Amino acid sequence: MSIEVSNVSRRFKGETAVNNVSFQAEKGEIVGLLGTSGCGKSTILRAIAGLDNGYEGTISVNGNPKRGTSKELGVIFQEPRLMPWLTVVDNVCFGLAGTKAENQIKAKKLLKVVGLEGFENYYPKQLSGGMAQRTAIARALVTEPDTLLLDEPFSALDAFTKLQLQDMVLDLWDSYQPTMIIVTHDIDEALSLCDRVVILKGQPGELYKNVQLNQPKPRSKADPELAKIKEEILYSLGLSRNTNEKIAKEA
Amino acid sequence: MAISQGQHVEKKPIFETTKGKQKKVGKTMPSVFGHVGLSLVLPVLLILLWEGVTRFQIVETHLLPAPTVIVETIADWAVDGSLWQHGGITLYRIFWGFIWGSLAAVALGSLVGMSNKAETMFDPLIQAFRAIPSLAWVPLFILWLGIGEPSKVTLISVGVFFPVYLNVVGGIQSVDRKLIEVGKAYGLSSFQLVRRIILPASMPSFLVGLRSGLGLGWMFVVAAELMGASQGLGYLLILGQNTLQPEVILASIVLFAILGKITDYGLKKIQSRVLHWQDRIDSSKG
Numbered sequence A: 001m002s003i004e005v006s007n008v009s010r011r012f013k014g015e016t017a018v019n020n021v022s023f024q025a026e027k028g029e030i031v032g033l034l035g036t037s038g039c040g041k042s043t044i045l046r047a048i049a050g051l052d053n054g055y056e057g058t059i060s061v062n063g064n065p066k067r068g069t070s071k072e073l074g075v076i077f078q079e080p081r082l083m084p085w086l087t088v089v090d091n092v093c094f095g096l097a098g099t100k101a102e103n104q105i106k107a108k109k110l111l112k113v114v115g116l117e118g119f120e121n122y123y124p125k126q127l128s129g130g131m132a133q134r135t136a137i138a139r140a141l142v143t144e145p146d147t148l149l150l151d152e153p154f155s156a157l158d159a160f161t162k163l164q165l166q167d168m169v170l171d172l173w174d175s176y177q178p179t180m181i182i183v184t185h186d187i188d189e190a191l192s193l194c195d196r197v198v199i200l201k202g203q204p205g206e207l208y209k210n211v212q213l214n215q216p217k218p219r220s221k222a223d224p225e226l227a228k229i230k231e232e233i234l235y236s237l238g239l240s241r242n243t244n245e246k247i248a249k250e251a
Numbered sequence B: 001m002a003i004s005q006g007q008h009v010e011k012k013p014i015f016e017t018t019k020g021k022q023k024k025v026g027k028t029m030p031s032v033f034g035h036v037g038l039s040l041v042l043p044v045l046l047i048l049l050w051e052g053v054t055r056f057q058i059v060e061t062h063l064l065p066a067p068t069v070i071v072e073t074i075a076d077w078a079v080d081g082s083l084w085q086h087g088g089i090t091l092y093r094i095f096w097g098f099i100w101g102s103l104a105a106v107a108l109g110s111l112v113g114m115s116n117k118a119e120t121m122f123d124p125l126i127q128a129f130r131a132i133p134s135l136a137w138v139p140l141f142i143l144w145l146g147i148g149e150p151s152k153v154t155l156i157s158v159g160v161f162f163p164v165y166l167n168v169v170g171g172i173q174s175v176d177r178k179l180i181e182v183g184k185a186y187g188l189s190s191f192q193l194v195r196r197i198i199l200p201a202s203m204p205s206f207l208v209g210l211r212s213g214l215g216l217g218w219m220f221v222v223a224a225e226l227m228g229a230s231q232g233l234g235y236l237l238i239l240g241q242n243t244l245q246p247e248v249i250l251a252s253i254v255l256f257a258i259l260g261k262i263t264d265y266g267l268k269k270i271q272s273r274v275l276h277w278q279d280r281i282d283s284s285k286g
């Protein structure tokens, strides 16, 4: 599905959290939403997911304005949000409609991919934070939704697992080209996964930059072109090394 | 450099002492047998003391009979069948009172918990009724329903109703909004949301309500039987009082204690079986 966010603003009790943000995700495109904490990334994602209808502006799916949730949208929340009364494998099956046996097979396959083989019958209370998040990732991916909305899906994971799962996301994309919107703090993550990076800034959050990346994937971290873009993004967020050094000197 | 190292040295011990403490707590946790043994020490001593003071006539036995006399009384009842008769009718009353009270509480509680309209419509009224001490209903129930079983069962169900109702409403209203969002994101209908998220998530609170409802049920069965009954453990209390037989009173008190404990234990077992997924502090005890 293609998604178009146009002139979306969100106020909470008179306080503006997101101000007039517009961007597009073409069908099959991976879009990164990048920005510092509190600039409204989760708020925008919730609006796209249809979980929050209190925004102004329009969000269109395939050209049609919509409000409300839809089965074609898979969401990975910032927290795992597992059902504590279900085992890991039943949590993964949560959104599946088919017969139990079929679902279990699908779920187990995906649990293997996220490295949770052997933990199928654990309850969420027995999982570590990263394991819980990986379960939540499996739960969202198992339904193979047309569009995936990911809210900092990997930020609770160690660097190594994170790289593995980023690869998994790319494999997944290769297999059926879902549209994805990934919220992240991590510039490297955005640069290695995304076709487009939308940068939000400030409080209230406003659109600051919309960077298109045309490099083929998988991308090498050492790509000088990407390094340049990274420096640009850091600079625009006021975080480049030069500014950091300045801050350090002043302190 | 030196300063930062100094900070490290300072920080580390703090972290380790807290960790060490946690470990110790885990180790000194008494084993099941030690636990049971420890909890029996005081009751056994008290009973021995009681037996002693009555044996040696330190207190007057026509006011406080010895524990052995109480046990004998219960044994006699068991032999002549009155134990099953009186105990049975008491259990019958509490059973139906508990069932009707909980059913009404679940029906009204889920309505009020789910719908804001129902809440504004019913809740103030129910809260107003709650403010009435439930025993104040007794004369009215007797007037309306006679002194037979219906008035007693009704009184008990009124007692059971409120704790169950409050916990059902509280349980439903405190279901984590974030979990409901997960359901919504998967496009679940309202009915599916109730069945797959709200119901299991409010189960802990519901079971707590059932247990406190049962406790109140026992209180109200005594009240109901004290006020005009010709059978039941509560009737035996009155009988003991009127015939100056303290052992009869104490025996039925002991029976109340035993039955109350057994029924609560049953519910507790159900609770821990249904809620085995719950992440509780004592779950590591097993």
Ligand SMILES: Nc1ncnc2c1ncn2[C@@H]1O[C@H](COP(=O)(O)OP(=O)(O)OP(=O)(O)O)[C@@H](O)[C@H]1O
Pocket: A012, A017, A035, A036, A037, A038, A039, A040, A041, A042, A043, A044, A078, A203
């Ligand atoms: N339900 C709410 N009620 C009131 N204010 C809210 C609510 N949700 C978000 N906000 C406000 O909106 C702003 C943006 O929040 P949001 O969660 O979108 O940030 P974020 O960019 O996702 O941050 P992070 O990277 O830390 O997750 C914050 O200032 C927050 O206080």
Ligand SMILES: [Mg+2]
Pocket: A041, A042, A043, A078, A151
């Ligand atoms: Mg967020």
